Amino acid sequence: MKILVCISSVPDTTAKINFTPDNKEFVSAGVTFILNPYDEIALSKAVDLATTNNGTVTVINVGDPSTDAVIRKALAIGATDAVRINAIPRDSFFVAKQIADYAKKNSFDMILCGRESSDHNGSSVPVMIAELLEIPCILFAKSLTIDGTTATLDSEIEGGKEVITTSMPFVAGASEGMAEWKIPNMRGIMSARTKPLTVVEPIEVAQKVKLVSYDKPILRSAVKMIAVDDASKLFDIIREEKKII
Amino acid sequence: MSVLVYIENAEGTFRKSAFEAISYASAIAAKLGKQLVALSIGNVSNDELAKAGQYGATKVLNASGDKLNTPNTQAYSSVIAAAAKAENAEVIVLSASFAGKTIAPRVSIKLDAGLAENVVSLPVMDGAFTVKKGSFSGKAYSIIEMLAGVKVISMMPNSYKVVPSAQSAQVTAFDFIPDAKDFTATVKERVKAGNTISLPEAELVVSAGRGMKGPENWGMIEELAKVLGAATACSKPVSDAGWRPHSEHVGQTGIAISPNLYIAVGISGAIQHLAGVSSSKVIVVVNKDPEAPFFKAADYGIVGDAFEVVPKLIEAAKAFKASQN
Numbered sequence: 001m002k003i004l005v006c007i008s009s010v011p012d013t014t015a016k017i018n019f020t021p022d023n024k025e026f027v028s029a030g031v032t033f034i035l036n037p038y039d040e041i042a043l044s045k046a047v048d049l050a051t052t053n054n055g056t057v058t059v060i061n062v063g064d065p066s067t068d069a070v071i072r073k074a075l076a077i078g079a080t081d082a083v084r085i086n087a088i089p090r091d092s093f094f095v096a097k098q099i100a101d102y103a104k105k106n107s108f109d110m111i112l113c114g115r116e117s118s119d120h121n122g123s124s125v126p127v128m129i130a131e132l133l134e135i136p137c138i139l140f141a142k143s144l145t146i147d148g149t150t151a152t153l154d155s156e157i158e159g160g161k162e163v164i165t166t167s168m169p170f171v172a173g174a175s176e177g178m179a180e181w182k183i184p185n186m187r188g189i190m191s192a193r194t195k196p197l198t199v200v201e202p203i204e205v206a207q208k209v210k211l212v213s214y215d216k217p218i219l220r221s222a223v224k225m226i227a228v229d230d231a232s233k234l235f236d237i238i239r240e241e242k243k244i245i
Numbered sequence: 246m247s248v249l250v251y252i253e254n255a256e257g258t259f260r261k262s263a264f265e266a267i268s269y270a271s272a273i274a275a276k277l278g279k280q281l282v283a284l285s286i287g288n289v290s291n292d293e294l295a296k297a298g299q300y301g302a303t304k305v306l307n308a309s310g311d312k313l314n315t316p317n318t319q320a321y322s323s324v325i326a327a328a329a330k331a332e333n334a335e336v337i338v339l340s341a342s343f344a345g346k347t348i349a350p351r352v353s354i355k356l357d358a359g360l361a362e363n364v365v366s367l368p369v370m371d372g373a374f375t376v377k378k379g380s381f382s383g384k385a386y387s388i389i390e391m392l393a394g395v396k397v398i399s400m401m402p403n404s405y406k407v408v409p410s411a412q413s414a415q416v417t418a419f420d421f422i423p424d425a426k427d428f429t430a431t432v433k434e435r436v437k438a439g440n441t442i443s444l445p446e447a448e449l450v451v452s453a454g455r456g457m458k459g460p461e462n463w464g465m466i467e468e469l470a471k472v473l474g475a476a477t478a479c480s481k482p483v484s485d486a487g488w489r490p491h492s493e494h495v496g497q498t499g500i501a502i503s504p505n506l507y508i509a510v511g512i513s514g515a516i517q518h519l520a521g522v523s524s525s526k527v528i529v530v531v532n533k534d535p536e537a538p539f540f541k542a543a544d545y546g547i548v549g550d551a552f553e554v555v556p557k558l559i560e561a562a563k564a565f566k567a568s569q570n
Contacts, residue, residue: 013497013517017384037498092350093360118382118497122362127350136319136430139347142491156492157343157435158255158443162316166430176484176491176498208359208393212375215386217523223530223540228549231557234529235565238545242527244505245449245565 001055001146003046004106005079006099006113006125007039008089009063009070013118023213035070037181038114040077042174044182045144046112047078053146055109056080060102062095064088068197075192076184082195087202092120096128097205103133108169110151115140115173123173130171138164139173248274249282249334251325252297253342254289261407262340262446264300268408269400270338271301272367279335282306284328284419286321288314291416298414300407306332306419312428318344320427322351327421329356334395341399342445349399358395365404365503365524382497382520401524402446403503438492442476449475450504450525452495453483454518456511456532456551460488465555466510472562478502480512496521508558511551514539531555 011017012032019026035043046057059074061067062085071082085098103111111133113126123139130137140156153172155162184192226234239245250270252263267283274281283302285294288309297305308324325348329337337352339345341363353360363379365386373390379401380387444450451470457463463477470477477493484494495502497517503524510531512518519542522528530543533550540546547554 011381013382013520016516017381019385092362093353096350120380120387121382121501122350122360123346124350124353124360124362127347128354130319131322131351131354134426137347137351138430140343152433155343158260158446160435160437161492162432163434163436164430165433170430176494208353208391209361210390210392212388212390214380215377215388217383217386220528220542220544223543223546225540225546225548228547228554228557231547231549231554232561232564234545234547234558235561238506238527238529239565242544244526 001050001053002108003050003055003057004103004108004111005039005043005046005057005059005074006111006129007043007059007061007070007074008036008117009033009061009067010036010117010119013037019214023215026214033070035073036114036117038116038118038174040181041176041178042112042114042172043074043077043079045174045179047182048179049146050080058083060085060099062087062089062098071197072192073184075195076188077182078188080195082197084197084199085202086199090207091209092122092124093128093208094205096125096132098202099125100129100132101203102200103129110169111171113171113173115175126171126173133169135169135171136166137171137173138166140175141172142175142177144172144178246335247280247282247332248277248336248338249284249329249332250302250338251284251286251348253340253344254285254287254293257287257289257293259289259293259296260340260342260446262342262402264407265402265405266338266340266400267297267300267302269367269405270336271408271410273336273338274301276370277335280304282332282334283414284308284325286313286324287316294416295414298412299409301410301412302414303412305414305416307416308419308421310422312422315432316344317428317430317432318347319351319430320423322348322355323423323427324419324421325352326355328419329395337395337397339397339399341401345399349397353397356395356397357393358397359391359393360397361389361391362399364398364400367405368398379501379524383501383523384520401503403448403505438490444476444478444493444495444500444502447476447502448505449473450478450495450502450506451475451508451510452478452480452512453510453551454480454512455482463489465559469508469555469559469562472559472566480518509539510555512539513537514542
């Protein structure tokens, strides 16, 4: 069983997000970058599946050399080998095209991604990869089991879940519940140093969207404290002052 | 040229987010001077289809039939792309619902279009076509210029108001049968959760954290939500502990929400939690610790024990609801 896991390097979830004064660029100084938490779920599941099915897990990342630390962490968690497409990601279409191109040249039984990255939150890369490869994509996948050549996945929908079956290959976007996060052990960390990391140059992709600038949410005014004894007035106060209920 | 909006139904009834999407698309169509075409897929009654006209669509395409009556995002993407081509659509709008997030990227590839996801306001169309979308899990926004001729936009639920229109729509069948490869994945079963109010679409959300001390104490949270007609949610430690399902976890690694009112009980307000709920229009925080960081991000705060405050809020909600009737 050959599994491809797509990973991205994102600001730590505790990081404060800051931009240059003209709001054109993200300020990465002082920010720790981590393996995207949803990708880590996908990777954990892939490692489990590969272990029980005598398979391999290749992680793929689109990024410059600064993402190598995150790739090594994925190898320490249990990936067999890694590929880095040597380019700074421009947008989700660019990333998906690079990964789909690699996947076409190196066939896989399944491609696992996180359901979204915690920086751009688009949920687009898994679906675009699937569309480019003309295979199914089960996004928001909360569970995944394999029985022979058939996969069964639970996918979150409004007010519940869908149980979906598919043949291979397919793409899934891992959500919480699919697997427990794995903490690399010392053996994994040591072996990650010697596992293969192949660097591949990107293919050309037409640009369809362009980041112009960033913006921050409007700060709220100071909190208005309400005494416990006045809690019964809360909804009247909200209605009168905010007119939203 | 036209603007096409995909209107999603749940078991034959259009979702609230579908009417938001039509209203949003209607504003774009008016600005561009184009016709607004709505597309419904699946088994929807004529009465329900006619509702699309009440929010600005002049034409409603109805794609139904055995193969399309069970939701299938891959097949639906093909139908939407085919309708967009047939209507020569310049802008395609969808709701960023769970299904919409799986459909929009496929449609963008099929149409060789640009894609902007989780858009929170109307595009600025002053020569360039720019949109504002949520980024960094609610900690910021990105302003994106869409360069391609055809543009696909998925809009965040609750980010645009429903605007009724005096329009009436002509309903037309749209006959399109997707390719067999679109049906490789099959929905075997749909399972409803206990709380049927969808978190991303909910206008009111009551959420609770570890301050509730255990899952056995969630009854009062559910009761408050029920009285208000709200969805229930929880913090990450609560879902990690198995007190509540992962589907209720709101925050940076859970569901990002933007309800009108978010009531947080016994949640301290870690930066990851705030990220996913900061788009809420009004935030009320109940916590016994006056130093809880969440108070700094709230509109209203009550310092007190959840077991004392929540019953008061339930009574207050009942009285408030009674005064509305």
